Amino acid sequence: MSMTLVQVVIGGLLLGAVYALFSSGLTLIWGMMNVVNFAHGDFVMLGMYTAVVIWTSLGGGPWASVPAAAIVIATLGVISYFFLVRHIMKGPMLAQILGTFGLALFLRYGALWAFGANFKSLPDNLVGHSFVLGGIRFEGSRVLAAVVGLGVTFALHLILTRTQIGSRMLAVSENATAAQLMGIRPQRMQALAWAMAGAATGIAGALIALFLPISPTAGETLAIVAFVTVSLGGFGSVTGALVAGLLIGVVESLTAYLVGPIYKEVIVYTLFVLVLWFRPQGLMGKA
Amino acid sequence: MYKVVRRALAAGSALIACSLAFGASAQDAVKIGVIYPLTGNAASAGNHAKMAAELAADIINNGDPELAKLMPIAKGGGLSGLKGAKIQILSADNQGTPQAGANQALRLITQEKVAALVGSYQSGITQTESAVAEKYSIPFVAPESTAADLTERGLKWFFRTTPVSVNFAQAYASFLKEQKAAGQKIDSIAIVYENTEYGTGTAAAIADLFGKEGFNVAMKLPYAANGPDVQPQVLQLKEKNPSVVIFISYTADAILYAKTMKELNWKPTILMADDAGFNDPAFVKAMGAQVEGLVSRSAFADGKPGSIAAIVDALYKKKSGGDGLDDGSARAIQGFLALADAINRAGSTDPNKIREALIATDMPSDQMVAGYNGVKYDAKGQNTLGSSLVIQMRGGKYVPVWPKAKATADIVLPYKGWSQ
Numbered sequence: 001m002s003m004t005l006v007q008v009v010i011g012g013l014l015l016g017a018v019y020a021l022f023s024s025g026l027t028l029i030w031g032m033m034n035v036v037n038f039a040h041g042d043f044v045m046l047g048m049y050t051a052v053v054i055w056t057s058l059g060g061g062p063w064a065s066v067p068a069a070a071i072v073i074a075t076l077g078v079i080s081y082f083f084l085v086r087h088i089m090k091g092p093m094l095a096q097i098l099g100t101f102g103l104a105l106f107l108r109y110g111a112l113w114a115f116g117a118n119f120k121s122l123p124d125n126l127v128g129h130s131f132v133l134g135g136i137r138f139e140g141s142r143v144l145a146a147v148v149g150l151g152v153t154f155a156l157h158l159i160l161t162r163t164q165i166g167s168r169m170l171a172v173s174e175n176a177t178a179a180q181l182m183g184i185r186p187q188r189m190q191a192l193a194w195a196m197a198g199a200a201t202g203i204a205g206a207l208i209a210l211f212l213p214i215s216p217t218a219g220e221t222l223a224i225v226a227f228v229t230v231s232l233g234g235f236g237s238v239t240g241a242l243v244a245g246l247l248i249g250v251v252e253s254l255t256a257y258l259v260g261p262i263y264k265e266v267i268v269y270t271l272f273v274l275v276l277w278f279r280p281q282g283l284m285g286k287a
Numbered sequence: 288m289y290k291v292v293r294r295a296l297a298a299g300s301a302l303i304a305c306s307l308a309f310g311a312s313a314q315d316a317v318k319i320g321v322i323y324p325l326t327g328n329a330a331s332a333g334n335h336a337k338m339a340a341e342l343a344a345d346i347i348n349n350g351d352p353e354l355a356k357l358m359p360i361a362k363g364g365g366l367s368g369l370k371g372a373k374i375q376i377l378s379a380d381n382q383g384t385p386q387a388g389a390n391q392a393l394r395l396i397t398q399e400k401v402a403a404l405v406g407s408y409q410s411g412i413t414q415t416e417s418a419v420a421e422k423y424s425i426p427f428v429a430p431e432s433t434a435a436d437l438t439e440r441g442l443k444w445f446f447r448t449t450p451v452s453v454n455f456a457q458a459y460a461s462f463l464k465e466q467k468a469a470g471q472k473i474d475s476i477a478i479v480y481e482n483t484e485y486g487t488g489t490a491a492a493i494a495d496l497f498g499k500e501g502f503n504v505a506m507k508l509p510y511a512a513n514g515p516d517v518q519p520q521v522l523q524l525k526e527k528n529p530s531v532v533i534f535i536s537y538t539a540d541a542i543l544y545a546k547t548m549k550e551l552n553w554k555p556t557i558l559m560a561d562d563a564g565f566n567d568p569a570f571v572k573a574m575g576a577q578v579e580g581l582v583s584r585s586a587f588a589d590g591k592p593g594s595i596a597a598i599v600d601a602l603y604k605k606k607s608g609g610d611g612l613d614d615g616s617a618r619a620i621q622g623f624l625a626l627a628d629a630i631n632r633a634g635s636t637d638p639n640k641i642r643e644a645l646i647a648t649d650m651p652s653d654q655m656v657a658g659y660n661g662v663k664y665d666a667k668g669q670n671t672l673g674s675s676l677v678i679q680m681r682g683g684k685y686v687p688v689w690p691k692a693k694a695t696a697d698i699v700l701p702y703k704g705w706s707q
Contacts, residue, residue, distance in 0.1 A: 004522055007551075011518040018515075109326070117330030119538050121573030130550040139550040212515055213542045213573070217327055221513045256519035261510035262482050 003135050008257045009250055014142045016249020020242040021149030022204035022222060023229040024156055025197035031236025032173045032193040035085060035096055039104035041223025042111070043198065047073050047205015048214045049111060052120050062144070062210060069206035070199040077198025081191050104219075111216035120214040141210035148207055152200050153242045159196070160238065169193055232272055234285020243283055316375035317366065317636055319344075319626065320395035322406035322416055327383025328513055331538055331569050332408055332615050335607065336431065337378050339619035340405060342599070342606050344374040347627055354598050358654055360628065368631035377401055381412050388412040392419040402636040403428065405623055408615070410434035411484035417445045426629075426641050430622020431615060434488030438667040444638075446645050448622040448662055450673030452492035455561060455584055458675050459493060460500045462582075462689050463531065463557070471700050472530045472556050475505035479520060479544075480535035481512040489535050489561055505529055512536065517543045518551065525553040532557075538564040545574040549705050557582060558702040566685070568610045575683035580703040585678045586657040587617030588687040588695070599656045612656075621657040625650060625670075628662075658693065 026040045037043075050072045051065035058064070080103060088099035130139045160166040169189045171179040176186040212218065229248060233240030248268055255264040275283065321340045324333035346354065350363015365371040377399050381388035388407055395401045396419065403426040407413045413432035420427035421442045429437065429447040433455070438447055467473045478493060480486035486509065494504050506527055510520055517540065524532060532555045534544060541564030548554065560583040564570055589611065590596035599620065600612045612620070625648060630636070633644035650662040652672070661672035677689035679698055688698040 004526055008519055008522055011516070011522075015516050015518075112326060112330070117325065117334045119331055119542065119567070119569035119573070121542055121569070130552075137551055139547075208515075211546065213539045213569070215328075215330065215539065217330065218539075221515065225515070253516070253519050256510075256516075257522055261508070261514070261517075261520050264514075265511065 005257075007136050008253050010136055010138070012250035012253030013246055014139075014146045014249070015253060016246035017146035017149040017242075018142065018204075018208060018245075019225055019229050019249055020153055020245030021145060022201060022208065023226040023233070023241040023245055024153050024238050025201035025204070026226050027230045027233065027236055027238055027241045028156060028160075028193060028197040028200070030230065031238075032169060033085075033089065033190055034173075035089060036100065037085075037197075038097065038100040038223070039080070039107055040201065040226055041219030041221075042104045042107040043073055043076065043201045043219070044205040044208065044222050044226075045111060045214075045216065045219035046076065046107060047202040048209035048212070048218060049115055049120075049205075050202065051122065051206040051209040052115075052214055055122055062206065065209075066148075066203055066206045069202035071202070073202030073205065074195040074198035077194035077201075078191050081194040085194070086187065086190075104223075108216055108219065115216060117216065122209055122214075139211065141207075145204075145207035145210065148203060149245075150242070152203060153238055156196065156200060156238045165192070228268070228272055230282075232275055232282055234282030236286075237282065237284040240282055240284030247283075315636075316373045317369065317630060318375050318377055318399060318401045319623075319630075320392070320399065320401035320404040320406075321376050321378045321623075322381050322388060322391050322395070322404060323378070323408055324383035324412070325378075325380035328539060329383050329409055329537055331567055332563075333380075333383070335568075335610065335613075335616045336408055336619035338607050339603065339612075339616040340378070340623045341376055342603055343620045343623040343627065344376050345606075346599075346602070347624075348373045351598070351602065353593075354595065354602075357595050357598075360624065360631065366627065366631045368634040369636070374627060381407055381416070383409065383412070385412050385415040389415040389419050392416040396420065396423045396425050401425070402630065402638065403626055403641055405430065405626060408432065409483070409485060410437060410488060413437060414484060417442060420444055425638050426626070426645055428622050428626040428645075430619045430625075432485070434484045435492050436488060438669045442668065444642060446626075446664055446668040446670075448625050448659075448670045448673065449618050450586065450659070450675050451669065452489040453496070454673060455489070455675055456493045456496040458584065458677065459533070459559065460496055460502070462677050463502065464500070465689075466557065466698070466700060473502070475503050475527075475529040476531045476533065477506035477508065477524060477527065477529040477555075478504060478533045478535070479508045479510070479524070481537060481540060482509040483512070485563070486512075486535045493533060493561075510540070512540045514540075515543075517547050520544075521547045521551050521553060524555075525551060528553075528555075530556040531559065533559045533561060534565065535561040536564045538567040538570055541565045541567070541570050542573055545570075545578050549577055554702050554704045556701040558704075559583065562614050566614045568613060571680075571683070571685070575680060577705040578680050579682070579706070580699060580701070581680040582688075582698075582702075583678050583680070583685065584675045585614040585617075585685065585687070586621075586659065586673070586675055587612055587614050588658055588676055588678070588693060595654070595656055596658075617657040621655060621659065621662070624656065625662045 029037050047069040050069040054060045054065040088095045168184045172186045172189040229244045233244030252264045255267040323336045346361050354361035365373040379391035408431050410432040413429050417427040433451045435452045478490045480490040603612045629644040633640040652660045659673050676687045678685040679688045686696045688694045
């Protein structure tokens with residue numbers, strides 16, 4: 001394998017880890033309460049703008065903007081839960097879809113109004129320049145995003161499987177009434193899920209902002225990738241999102257390099273359809 | 288009963304007479320539909336173009352004393368050919384999609400009854416919108432869309448003020464020949480282009496002409512503009528290592544290419560961009576310092592103080608809150624002014640009369656905001672006097688470097704890129 005090909009694969013893995021990072025919030029919400037958050041991409045976008053605001057008006061670097069975005073988007077998640085999701089969950093599936101889709105448009109055009117349509121960009125020296133390791137070039141900001149992405153995925157996985165809070169959340173997702181009889185407050189757990197998902201999504205946005213241009217419509221493209229990642233990995237599976245994200249990243253990079261950039265979506269979506277054909281529950285989802 | 292009816296009739300006719308008299312004294316505004324991508328991927332360029340059109344209307348409606356000395360149309364008080372009718376802009380958002388664009392064109396024509404349409408930056412969208420205008424026999428002026436085939440469709444109501452891909456390809460070929468004669472290494476050329484109408488059309492025009500001129504186009508690399516990663520493309524370039532790369536890109540992808548080339552540490556001898564994303568103020572602000580020596584084209588160069596270009600530039604800065612005129616906004620203003628000039632000469636909002644006036648357009652170069660030699664359409668509606676300058680990124684700012692007659696600085700090659 002030539003060095004360039006190794007570089008392509010590494011680039012794909014880094015990209016994939018980032019995909020996993022901004023998909024974990026989406027899959028968590030689905031796993032917890034069977035709600036598809038169509039505003040997910042716009043949560044990521046607002047995470048990016050939080051980083052812009054922290055950087056440009058408050059002078060903080062990524063060490064300030066990442067935690068700040070986590071808090072801001074977690075708050076946004078909880079607010080969305082109490083004022084919108086909690087109510088539309090009682091309605092039919094279509095109400096949920098239109099409800100969160102409406103939220104998406106509200107956030108997108110709100111951002112357009114508040115920040116303007118111009119692309120914004122963070123200075124690219126925030127986390128150091130690219131470095132060379134064994135003949136392969138690494139972009140500092142993407143490596144940081146990938147490492148944090150793996151960390152966040154792992155942390156979410158641990159919280160869900162190894163802690164009492166996680167067990168309570170899972171109990172609510174399996175049977176809210178039964179959980180309530182056991183003394184667990186379903187709404188509190190669901191709000192907590194939105195907070196955790198929001199925090200993960202905010203972190204993703206603040207990190208992606210380090211290397212992607214920021215605009216009110218940035219969430220649109222990212223949302224599609226997130227949906228594909230989540231359904232390929234298995235709705236509700238945090239580790240599935242990680243595996244699927246890495247897979248999509250590598251396949252995209254290899255196709256773009258070997259076949260041509262305009263073919264990468266075709267190949268990825270063909271793969272996606274094939275996987276769902278044989279495993280409708282996704283790679284790691286429960287049947 | 289009879290009396291009541293007669294009174295009502297009298298009152299009614301008095302009302303009608305009143306409204307007629309009112310209509311004659313204060314002209315109805317001339318409605319012009321302005322469709323741009325105000326949201327979506329090209330929103331930044333679209334909003335700047337919209338501001339440019341608004342500024343043009345403002346100059347005609349309210350005038351500017353300094354500009355009036357140079358341009359008769361800037362005297363203020365509306366269109367003199369229509370008894371001082373003001374221009375009313377009805378702007379619409381095509382969201383950067385051909386379908387939404389066509390819907391907006393239909394709405395503006397059938398419901399708002401606009402006299403003419405202006406738009407829409409992205410060629411693929413201008414295509415669908417102008418098809419709607421054609422169907423309803425409403426003039427459509429395209430100030431920025433450059434894809435070659437827009438004027439090859441045999442439309443009767445389509446007029447384009449901007450120079451087009453073929454003109455740019457010719458400018459690039461002459462420019463590169465001069466650089467080759469001056470000793471720059473130009474043995475292979477790569478064209479990297481976004482794969483909608485704009486990129487595909489421009490790339491084809493360049494590849495075509497370059498083939499005839501004896502250049503070696505070694506690589507053509509199409510891509511979709513909205514992806515989050517361009518590393519595979521840059522790695523392909525790095526491996527083939529062409530001496531000249533021409534990028535045909537929108538803003539987000541332009542920023543990504545500039546960043547990724549730096550991250551992967553690769554530079555060609557000459558890095559060229561076909562305007563668009565690389566001229567977006569957002570690109571210049573974010574990446575200007577990292578692409579020293581980048582060559583692009585522009586129809587706008589801020590002229591000497593007191594010139595039309597300089598005055599309009601200052602007015603635009605005031606309107607936009609800081610951004611000066613660039614290639615996109617200068618062409619947008621120019622297109623709108625050319626349409627206003629035609630409506631003024633038509634002396635009417637009748638689409639047929641406006642079309643006749645557009646066909647008869649002959650604006651001289653000393654009335655231009657953009658760096659054209661004038662506006663005069665051929666039988667296909669294409670401006671034959673459009674021309675382009677080659678500009679170069681120097682210290683985070685574009686300066687005109689070619690042709691020599693319009694240059695304010697000498698060209699410096701090879702491409703320098705980022706400082707270590």
